[in-house]
Amino acid sequence: MTASLDPWGRSSGPADTGDHAGVLGRVVRVDRGECDVMTAAGRVRVLSDSQRAQDEIAPVTGDWVMVGEEDGLGDVVTHVFDRTTQVSRRDPAERDLEQVLAANVQSVAVVHGLDRPLPPGRLERLLVLAHNSGAEPLVILTKTDAALDDDTEAIVRSVARDIPVLTTSTVDPGGLDQLRGRLAPSETLALIGASxxxxxxxxxALVGEELLEIGDVRESDAKGRHTTTARELIPLNDDAGLILDTPGIRAIGLWEAEHALDLVFGDLEELAGACRFGDCVHDTEPGCAIRAAVDDGEVDEHRVDRYRALVEELATQRAREEERERREQKGGGRRGERRGRR
Ligand SMILES: Nc1nc2c(ncn2[C@@H]2O[C@H](COP(=O)(O)OP(=O)(O)OP(=O)(O)O)[C@@H](O)[C@H]2O)c(=O)[nH]1
Ligand SMILES: [Mg+2]
Ligand SMILES: [Zn+2]
Known part of the structure; x- marks a missing residue:
């Protein structure tokens, strides 16, 4: 079987569909226990309870899956193909669990509306999360027509460093065309950001119709009302790829993202290589290259603080994870073990 069964005839499917029985499709929407899968025959609603059925990972929006019939259950997801990328965070409800927000996307855009400020720490986290997915990160600044008269855009550009920053609005065809131009027909772009x-x-605006529900924002601080409740994959016009819309995120807990810190903190990681002690935490140790750079006014102290906090958070989480694995090995393993992705 080849990827020619791709439902849209353009979004590249799994490299090898193997000998799995059933019908190939891509998950376009996930609700509790059920999901919509686009197959060559159209959109089907299926049970996504593959964890129980297959001792497998649960499908998320963007996944390539096989759909088959199961006695008494109707259509179910019978197989989830390995992901090329996955956007994930620490589950806000269960701190020791990974929550996958989107799969098989080629780029992840951190979206921010210029009608509100954006704390640098929040952007740094979102960018690390985006980069950690394995996809290309970018920043989209929207609502240029309603922008606060402040320096948000400048702050964003300084935090984003080498990452592309696009500015647009729903009434700015130029910005929208630029965005369309970045997305090849076979590619998927995931959007993440606050409500x-x-x-x-x-x-x-990209699709050209009122396909998705839109919510207003609170007048006092432009906060959203969590209008979108499911992650959904939307194909644009034939030559413009697919977009994956997600509900606004409040908590941006990073998950196993140590190696992704270099995207926004590459300069600090490089400096750290010159610290006298290999395990320097850049606090009060003698010979700390990062502290020296702060003293010389070369790097911003607050940025260093945020970097140190992220490093510590990830190390703590890693230690907890290792401890849990040790416990589980003693206990004889568990069902539904999370699959490695790299
Ligand atoms: N002026 C202006 N308003 C916009 C623009 N884009 C969105 N809005 C408004 O911003 C509000 C929120 O828009 P949504 O698209 O629902 O935001 P969202 O990010 O999807 O929010 P959640 O689904 O809650 O995560 C709505 O009132 C929109 O009309 C823009 O470019 N210019
Ligand atoms: Mg929304
Ligand atoms: Zn140091």
Missing amino acids: GVGKSSLVN
């Missing part, structure tokens, strides 16, 4: 920043509005 109310204009993710779904952006999708509607």
